[in-house]
Amino acid sequence: MAGTLQRLPTVTPGRRLAWRAGAVVTALAITTLFLALSGRDPRLLADLVVRSTVGSRFGLEDLALFLTPLLLTGAAVTVTGRIGVWNIGAEGQFYAGAIGATAVGLYLPGPAWLVLPLMAANGIACGMGWILVPALARAYAGVNEIITTLLLNFVAGLLTTYLAVGPWHDRVTGALASTGRLPVRIPEIWGVVHWGFPIALAVVLGLAWLTTRTRWGYQITISGANEQAARYAGMKVRARILGVMLLSGGLAALAGVFEVAGTVHRLQGGLANNFGYFGIVVAVLARGSCLNVLPAALLMAFILNAGIVLQTEQLTASAVLAITGLVLFMIAIADELAHYRPVTIRAEARP
Amino acid sequence: MLGLAAGAAGSGLLRPLGLRAQPRILPPVAEADALVAFGHTSPVTDGGWTMAHDQGVQAVRKAFPRLRTVFVESVPYSADATRIFRQFVAEGAQMVISTSNYGDFIRDVSDRAPEVAFMECDGHAVSGNLGWYYITHWYASYVIGIAAGLMTRTNKLGFVGSFPIPSVYAGANAVLLGARSVNPAVTLQAISINAWFDPQAATQAGTALAENGCDFLCGIMDEPAYLRVAEQRGIKAAMWNTDMRQYGPEAYVSSVTLDFRDYYVDLVRARLAGTWQPEGRFLTLGCGVDRDPWGRTVPPEIAAQADAMRTQIMAGYNPFRGPIHDAAGRLRVAAGEVMDDALIYQWDWAVAGVTGLD
Numbered sequence: 001m002a003g004t005l006q007r008l009p010t011v012t013p014g015r016r017l018a019w020r021a022g023a024v025v026t027a028l029a030i031t032t033l034f035l036a037l038s039g040r041d042p043r044l045l046a047d048l049v050v051r052s053t054v055g056s057r058f059g060l061e062d063l064a065l066f067l068t069p070l071l072l073t074g075a076a077v078t079v080t081g082r083i084g085v086w087n088i089g090a091e092g093q094f095y096a097g098a099i100g101a102t103a104v105g106l107y108l109p110g111p112a113w114l115v116l117p118l119m120a121a122n123g124i125a126c127g128m129g130w131i132l133v134p135a136l137a138r139a140y141a142g143v144n145e146i147i148t149t150l151l152l153n154f155v156a157g158l159l160t161t162y163l164a165v166g167p168w169h170d171r172v173t174g175a176l177a178s179t180g181r182l183p184v185r186i187p188e189i190w191g192v193v194h195w196g197f198p199i200a201l202a203v204v205l206g207l208a209w210l211t212t213r214t215r216w217g218y219q220i221t222i223s224g225a226n227e228q229a230a231r232y233a234g235m236k237v238r239a240r241i242l243g244v245m246l247l248s249g250g251l252a253a254l255a256g257v258f259e260v261a262g263t264v265h266r267l268q269g270g271l272a273n274n275f276g277y278f279g280i281v282v283a284v285l286a287r288g289s290c291l292n293v294l295p296a297a298l299l300m301a302f303i304l305n306a307g308i309v310l311q312t313e314q315l316t317a318s319a320v321l322a323i324t325g326l327v328l329f330m331i332a333i334a335d336e337l338a339h340y341r342p343v344t345i346r347a348e349a350r351p
Numbered sequence: 352m353l354g355l356a357a358g359a360a361g362s363g364l365l366r367p368l369g370l371r372a373q374p375r376i377l378p379p380v381a382e383a384d385a386l387v388a389f390g391h392t393s394p395v396t397d398g399g400w401t402m403a404h405d406q407g408v409q410a411v412r413k414a415f416p417r418l419r420t421v422f423v424e425s426v427p428y429s430a431d432a433t434r435i436f437r438q439f440v441a442e443g444a445q446m447v448i449s450t451s452n453y454g455d456f457i458r459d460v461s462d463r464a465p466e467v468a469f470m471e472c473d474g475h476a477v478s479g480n481l482g483w484y485y486i487t488h489w490y491a492s493y494v495i496g497i498a499a500g501l502m503t504r505t506n507k508l509g510f511v512g513s514f515p516i517p518s519v520y521a522g523a524n525a526v527l528l529g530a531r532s533v534n535p536a537v538t539l540q541a542i543s544i545n546a547w548f549d550p551q552a553a554t555q556a557g558t559a560l561a562e563n564g565c566d567f568l569c570g571i572m573d574e575p576a577y578l579r580v581a582e583q584r585g586i587k588a589a590m591w592n593t594d595m596r597q598y599g600p601e602a603y604v605s606s607v608t609l610d611f612r613d614y615y616v617d618l619v620r621a622r623l624a625g626t627w628q629p630e631g632r633f634l635t636l637g638c639g640v641d642r643d644p645w646g647r648t649v650p651p652e653i654a655a656q657a658d659a660m661r662t663q664i665m666a667g668y669n670p671f672r673g674p675i676h677d678a679a680g681r682l683r684v685a686a687g688e689v690m691d692d693a694l695i696y697q698w699d700w701a702v703a704g705v706t707g708l709d
Contacts, residue, residue, distance in 0.1 A: 052438065052441060056441070058437065058441050062434055062437070065430070065434075158545070161514075161545055165514050165515050165516070166515075171699060176452050176454065176473070176514070176516045176517070177428075177514045177516055178454065181455065259430070263430045264429070264430050264455070264456075265455060266454075266455060268428065269428070269545070270427060270428045270429045271429060272429075273427065273429040273430065273431055305434070308431065308434050308435055308438055309438060311423045311435065312388070312421055312423055312435065312438045312439060312442060313421075314421060314422070316394075316424065317424065317425045
């Protein structure tokens with residue numbers, strides 16, 4: 001009798017979930033150990049984190065506000081992943097969406113029921129425009145989209161800062177380095193939580209249906225799995241790549257629209273708060289499934305929210321970042337380990 | 352339906368509050384029950400702006416040993432700032448002090464927490480429970496500008512700024528006006544690097560200014576990068592926040608130094624006693640902001656001439672008097688008029704002779 005490890009070709013969702021839960025517990029255990037070693041009371045901190053995130057209305061409101069952009073940027077990166085494309089530029093498209101929405105909000109007077117949809121439409125169009133060149137270059141010239149989408153993030157971030165301190169600068173209320181307050185806002189439904197949250201949820205659910213239950217979604221999956229085979233089967237692979245990337249840009253831009261019209265109400269540098277990059281993390285956790293974006297974004301939102309609680313308990317921002325990294329690192333290892341199971345090989349009976 | 356619920360245009364209120372305009376008198380708090388929270392814009396170890404505020408926090412701890420203080424450093428200028436201030440309130444803080452401008456991010460929280468006292472450094476709004484404070488750093492910059500005007504050989508000053516916002520306009524304008532008061536041929540070239548703390552960008556900006564012929568660098572940075580540039584190139588530099596002469600003893604001229612210790616102790620004492628009221632407050636030259644003792648390469652007669660103006664300002668003289676033209680040549684302050692602190696605090700145009708900000 002000898003023990004060995006067997007690699008499973010596919011992992012059932014239940015098995016992966018169990019491994020991931022183990023990973024989170026391990027990461028938290030390591031964190032607890034370090035907190036205890038540095039002379040803090042981990043139980044007190046854990047109690048505070050739970051109370052200030054999921055244990056109070058105040059924490060739940062913040063969680064929903066974090067979730068809104070994370071759901072959309074996570075979905076943006078996930079949909080391109082299904083066709084084998086990495087959109088690293090959600091941050092830039094987020095800014096483009098915020099810029100587009102602000103342009104309409106600041107300079108188009110009108111009733112909110114008219115202006116808000118126009119802001120969203122223009123924001124989404126700007127986000128699509130922001131990814132258009134990388135998308136065309138990827139679909140028709142084979143240019144690596146990882147580099148092109150990433151580099152445009154810096155352009156979008158600086159453009160936002162330029163607009164906020166330059167041509168659109170607020171000279172009325174004396175706010176520093178930001179535009180004037182938008183005259184319209186997305187109405188709140190629950191405390192500080194605005195309509196962007198249920199809309200983002202609905203969008204993700206709609207995408208889950210679109211990617212798994214429609215002919216278009218099927219073509220995306222096949223094109224991502226084997227481009228040659230898809231082409232041979234008569235699918236328009238390039239058009240699909242273009243379509244998915246534009247959709248992705250629009251989704252990230254919608255996150256920017258919600259952030260500026262629902263939460264911040266002014267355009268300013270730093271607005272995106274790294275939500276575009278966290279969207280990549282959410283997509284990696286979601287493993288290509290739009291439905292999985294929901295729990296993945298929830299975990300990310302919880303970590304970010306817990307980070308703020310821990311900072312007010314005098315943990316440095318770097319320590320919080322380290323805890324985030326540890327959790328994700330453990331999950332990555334767990335995802336791989338879930339493929340293995342111990343088996344016992346019986347010695348073959350000899351005649 | 353979305354639109355009907357959207358509320359009044361331009362309303363900053365999240366829910367109606369009757370006492371918005373009137374200052375609220377907050378009841379006294381026992382020292383042992385009090386929690387005072389500070390939100391900082393950069394790490395407390397930045398060696399500049401936030402370190403100066405942290406010294407104030409330590410002075411509060413020393414003056415009120417039983418009081419609890421918490422701080423969060425590197426508070427981002429995004430909706431995360433609102434979350435952090437909300438968290439302070441949720442933890443029961445009676446006073447929240449933000450050591451940098453967070454605008455609506457703090458106002459959104461203060462309007463919802465009328466029983467908590469809020470103070471915002473470089474803030475511009477006063478509400479029922481939110482006030483602001485700031486240092487009148489332009490007088491120190493003016494004094495340093497006099498030294499710059501007397502020390503420059505090329506008549507070109509360089510300025511490393513962050514964003515074109517009033518405190519940067521006031522800093523650059525004050526240096527140039529001070530320099531021109533003794534040397535009318537001086538000009539000032541500014542570069543904005545979109546950050547308060549970015550040593551690499553500040554080094555590049557300082558080098559570019561030196562290449563352009565500037566032989567005196569100044570600016571508003573939290574760290575000493577452009578002082579090192581000046582030291583290497585054998586030119587002069589004036590700094591901000593703290594004494595930074597150790598990073599360039601030959602180049603160091605002076606610094607706009609900050610001291611919030613007494614002010615923070617007074618602020619917390621007033622809140623504990625129940626006498627705190629929301630107001631806008633300037634810390635004046637010699638009481639929270641000053642020029643640093645002059646560097647060792649500053650000629651004594653130049654130091655004396657600049658210090659004569661410092662003494663005059665501390666006696667009540669305002670050197671910001673017309674005629675002052677803007678960079679486009681328009682007369683903005685007529686002869687015989689003075690710019691008071693409230694006007695300088697809103698300064699959003701560059702004076703004639705300053706380039707690179709508009």
